Amino acid sequence: MARPTPLSGFPEWLPDGRVVEQHVLDTLRRTFELHGFAGIETRAVEPLDQLLRKGETSKEVYVLRRLQEEDGDGADRSGQLGLHFDLTVPFARYVLENAGHLAFPFQRYQVQKVWRGERPQDGRFREFVQADIDVVGAGDLPYHYEVDLPLVMAEALGALRDIGVPPVRILVNNRRVAEGFYRGLGLEDVEGVLRSIDKLDKIGPEKVADLLVAETGATPEQARACLDLAAISGGDAGVVDRVRELAAAHGIASELMEQGLAELRQLIEAAAVRAPGVVVADLKIARGLDYYTGSVYETVLVGHEQLGSICSGGRYDTLASDGKQTYPGVGLSIGVSRLVSRLLSGGLVRATRGVPAAVLVAVTSDESRPASDAVATALRARGVPVEVAPTAAKFGKQIKHADRRGIPFVWFPATEDGAADQVKDIRSGEQVDAEATTWAPPAEDLWPRVVPAEA
Template sequence: MARPTPLSGFPEWLPDGRIVELHVLDVLRRTFELHGFAGIETRAVEPLDQLLRKGETSKEVYVLRRLQEDPEAAPERGGQLGLHFDLTVPFARYVLENAGHLAFPFRRYQVQKVWRGERPQDGRFREFVQADIDVVGAGDLPYHYEVELPLVIAAALGELRSIGLPPVRILVNNRKVAEGFYRGVGLDDVEAVLRSIDKLDKIGPDAVATLLVAEAGATDEQARACLELAAISGDDETVVDRVRALADRHGAQTELLDEGLTELGALVRAAAVRSPGVVVADLKIARGLDYYTGSVYETVLVGHEQLGSICSGGRYDTLASDGATTYPGVGLSIGVSRLVSRLLSAGLVRATRSVPTAVLVAVNDEEGRDRSDDVAARLRARGIPVEVAPAAARFGKQIRHADRRGIPFVWFVGAEGAPDQVKDIRSGDQVDADPAVWTPPADDLWPRVVEA
């Protein structure tokens, strides 16, 4: 069989990389649960018409042709199916189906793979892991959740600083500010303006100005006003004053703008106390998806901004509705695969070893393998990860096997009543040991993730 060629956009980590990924996921789950979020998992497929109902492109969806063409399939259950490309739309469907069993406001976290048919590039994959948090209300959802959720993300990512994650900046804006200002200067096609502004970092202000004129019907003066708004940023409430001053100059004061600025100011004020320097108001953050209605968020790694956002989301009011009740929510999604890929490729972190095993129990001879198995079982019963040597080779060869595997300790079963001994193969120290008592140092019990 010829050596297989890797599939572009479908990441597979080596064992030490997987240890890093699991550590990141453990930290995220622990932080989310500390803040009261309940874990759920949704199915991998959704009806294609539901996946595309908020303006996403069908070119990005992996369609399940075989299931769709199966004569036993039930077309009345949604027709053509696609793999979900994010977790927000499946979560909205989940809320509608299970509303009678959920207590609102419902706090959920979800860690799953998603699939998106886009061109692979640095940190951008076709199959990847996301970690989402959302709070959803029934009928209404107070604004304070729009303040709380980015601070939860700041806490989660802050926990990863100890292993070498660079500082993060959570960039925030408010759709009410944007829409209120755009309408105030006379632009009614708000979605077209947002789509253009969302491209600022990719194509620059001159190209965006051209887009605003061509696609949003803006005059040159209106385009300049939009770009002036997008240029405002800061981590304190002076941002609000600067936006108000800009709106005064352009005669763009509206009730919606005022409401959005009040909310944005509350978020910046709270963040300055809880996570100083982490949350930054950035008026160019637009988020192209049209279901966002309030706060919007994007998160970058300081020094790695070219990677793009590692965590994004926002407030949505109409994504989930059964006609009688609307379930507004706010949520953020961490691109775990994007984050882990940068941690590994940039050499920012490392695992202390690539296997869980702390102890290799040597085998004196095959007839006595059961004695080695017994020692291994007794150590495992005390929570120590152990494996038994694959063959009763010379002890030197068994030690080299442990070294190649990255196992720090080798256990020798005592012969003819002699005590067992354990050897730290890094230092060469060897001492008598009892499997009912001996424990490796805490730093060696399990592989750890540390700053490289």
């Protein structure tokens, strides 16, 4: 087999990169669990007809076929399976399937790979890890979860600040504001307007204005008003007043908009107390997906805005429905691979080492390997990660072996009766007597850590 080359769009990390990713995943999990979210995992596949219910995503789906399947590639889709392209569709199915066994409101987190057959580009992968939190109610779901959930994400991402992750800014909007405003203006194709506004960052306001005129039947004045709304942003409740002023200037009076503004104000005000400076109202946030009905969220890394959103989501009045019961929800999803990829490729963070072991136990001779194994066992029993040297090579070679891996300590078992074992910090060269039943490395050396790259 010739040396294989990476598959574009399917990222993999070297061991030290995986240390970074694992640290991110552990940190997210801890925050989610502190907030009472239960971890679940769903299968990677869903029936194809379920995956295709949202027409837009059809081209992204990977379809599965058993190599020896008889029916081949027929047009019959029943029974066909595809890989999930997000964690929301499988979660909705899981809720319906297990509703009788779940206590509502049900808070869950889910960290899994998803797959999309898109053309790979910077920050866009065909296989990537998402970390989602959602709360779903049976029948109803109080508004306060729309405030709580982005703040959980702010805390989770904030917990990564000390390893060198830039601060995040969570941009929030409310679908009711946009819908009330557009309808008040006389525009009925709310979906179409949202889809056009969603392209603002990509194509700029002039082209969005053209789109609005061409595709939603807006007049140039209506298009201008939509763009004026989208231009409003800010971190305090003054935003709400500016939307009202703009609406008044266009003679818009909308109960829906007022409801949305009241919700948006509540979110902004609570966030200013619980996560100062993180949450900003941004009226251009549209989110392409049509199932959002209230708050919507996007999140940028400050200084890396061009990477796009690393954490998005919103409120959906109908996450799932079995005909009798409707399950409203609110949730956000972190693009873990996009984040980790930027941390690694941007040189923002580094792992102190790529292997777990803090200590390499040297082996003096093949015959004395059991003595080295015994030292390792004693250290491990006390929670110290240890490797034993692969061979009884010269000590210089064994030290080099540790050095190449970034293992900070080398342990030398005593070779004479009455002599003490010794342990050497190979960074400083300091070597001291030590006993495997009492010695421990400094806490900062015990496990690999993730630190800002310049540290």
